[in-house]
Amino acid sequence: xxxxxxxxxxxxxxxxxxxxxxxxxxxxxxxxxxxxxxxxxxxxxxxxxxxxxxxxxxxxxxxxxxxxxxxxxxxxxxxxxxxxxxxxxxxxxxxxxxxxxxxxxxxxxxxxxxxxxxxxxxxxxxxxxxxxxxxxxxxxxxxxxxxxxxxxxxxxxxxxxxxxxxxxxxxxxxxxxxxxxxxxxxxxxxxxxxxxxxxxxxxxxxxxxxxxxxxxxxxxxxxxxxxxxxxxxxxxxxxxxxxxxxxxxxxxxxxxxxxxxxxxxxxxxxxxxxxxxxxxxxxxxxxxxxxxxx
Numbered sequence: 001x002x003x004x005x006x007x008x009x010x011x012x013x014x015x016x017x018x019x020x021x022x023x024x025x026x027x028x029x030x031x032x033x034x035x036x037x038x039x040x041x042x043x044x045x046x047x048x049x050x051x052x053x054x055x056x057x058x059x060x061x062x063x064x065x066x067x068x069x070x071x072x073x074x075x076x077x078x079x080x081x082x083x084x085x086x087x088x089x090x091x092x093x094x095x096x097x098x099x100x101x102x103x104x105x106x107x108x109x110x111x112x113x114x115x116x117x118x119x120x121x122x123x124x125x126x127x128x129x130x131x132x133x134x135x136x137x138x139x140x141x142x143x144x145x146x147x148x149x150x151x152x153x154x155x156x157x158x159x160x161x162x163x164x165x166x167x168x169x170x171x172x173x174x175x176x177x178x179x180x181x182x183x184x185x186x187x188x189x190x191x192x193x194x195x196x197x198x199x200x201x202x203x204x205x206x207x208x209x210x211x212x213x214x215x216x217x218x219x220x221x222x223x224x225x226x227x228x229x230x231x232x233x234x235x236x237x238x239x240x241x242x243x244x245x246x247x248x249x250x251x252x253x254x255x256x257x258x259x260x261x262x263x264x265x266x267x268x269x270x271x272x273x274x275x276x277x278x279x280x281x282x283x284x285x286x287x288x289x290x291x292x293x294x
Contacts, residue, residue, distance in 0.1 A: 021137065025144045029098070029152065032144060033090060036105065037083040047076025048249070059201055067195055070258040071205040073249045078212035081242030082108065085219050088238050092231060096155040100222030102145045108215035109141035111185065115207045122200055155225030163224065166232045169281030170223035173239065176274060181214025194260045229285060236282035243278060247271050 024035035046054050051072030052064050059068075082104070089097050116135040184191045188206035189198050219235070226232050250271055254264035 021140050021144070025140075029148050030090070032148070033083075033086045033098070037087050037090075040079050040083040044076045044079030044081075047072050047079065051076065055205075066256075066258040067192070067202065068205070070249070070253040071192075071202060071209070073253070074246065075205055075209045075212075077242065077245045077249055078209050080245060082212050082216060084238045084242055085216075085235070088234055089231065092228075094227040094231060096153045097226060097231060098152065099149065099155055099225075100219040102148045102152070103218040103222075104215040106142055106145040106149065106215075107218060108211050109138040109145070111211035111214065112208060113138035113142065115204060115211070119200060119204050155222060155227075164229075164232075165284040166229075166236065166281045167224040169277060169284070170220045170232065170235070172277060173223075173281070174217040174220035176277070177213050177217035177220060181210045181212070181217065184210030185214060186210075194263050233282060233285040236278055236285075239278045240275065240282060243271060243275050247275070 021035060024032045043054070051069050055068065055072050056064060085101050085104070086098070089101075113135055116131050116138065120131050120135075185207045188203040188210070189195075191206055191210075192198060192202060195202065220239075223232055223235050226235070247268075250264065250267045253259045254261070254268070259267070
C-alpha cells in the first residue's frame with residue numbers, strides 16, 4: 001500500500017500522529033488525555049473490525065492469516081481498554097487519579113519502542129517506514145508522560161490497616177496484569193502454544209498486547225490511593241468492560257475457527273476467572289459503604 005504513495009504525501013500522512021501529539025501536549029494534560037483517548041480508540045476499533053486493512057501495510061509481503069486476525073483483534077481490545085481509564089475518570093475531582101495512568105502510558109510506549117527497535121533490526125516482516133514513525137511517536141509519548149508524572153499532584157498512600165476488600169482485589173489485579181504482561185511480552189511463542197509455524201510478525205503483535213497488560217498494572221496498583229471510594233468501584237467497572245470485550249474476541253475466535261479448540265478453552269477459562277475476581281471487587285462496594293466513606 002505505502003509503496004504506491006508519493007514520498008511527500010506519505011511523509012504527511014505518517015506525520016499526522018506525532019504532530020497531533022505535540023499540539024495536544026502543548027495544550028495541557030486534559031487535551032493530551034483527549035488525544036490519547038481518540039487516537040487509541042480509533043485504532044483499536046479499526047483492529048477489531050478490519051484488522052487486515054490495518055496490518056496489511058505493516059506486514060509487507062507476509063501472508064495475513066487467521067491467527068494474525070485473532071491477535072490483531074486482541075491487540076485492538078487493549079488499545080480500547082487502555083485509554084478507557086482516562087475516559088471514565090476525565091472529570092474526576094481527584095487531581096492525583098491520573099498518576100498511575102501516566103506511568104502506565106510511559107511504560108507501555110517504552111516497551112513498544114523497545115519492540116520497534118528490535119523488529120527493525122531484524123529487517124523482516126514489517127514496513128520499516130511505519131516502524132520509524134511508531135518509534136518517534138513512542139519517544140514523544142514517553143517524554144510527555146514523564147513530564148506529567150513529575151509535575152502533577154501525587155497521591156497520598158493509605159496505611160495497610162485502611163485497606164478494603166476492593167483494595168486487595170486491585171492489588172491482585174495488578175499482580176495478574178503484570179505477570180500476564182511479562183509472560184506474553186517475554187515468551188510470545190509459549191502464549192501461542194498451538195501455532196504450528198511462528199514468525200516475528202506473530203511475536204511482535206503478542207509483545208504489543210503484553211506491553212499493554214503490563215502497563216495497566218500501574219493503574220490498578222495505584223487504585224488504593226484513590227481519594228473517593230466510588231472511583232475504586234468505577235475502576236473495577238472499567239476492567240469488567242475491557243475484559244468483556246476480550247471475551248467477545250475469544251468467543252468469535254473460537255466460533256469462526258481463528259484459533260484451535262485448545263487455545264479457545266485456555267483463553268476462555270482464564271478470562272472468566274479474571275472476570276469473577278473483578279466482579280467480586282466491584283460488588284464489594286455498595287452505596288451504603290460509599291456514603292459512609294463520604
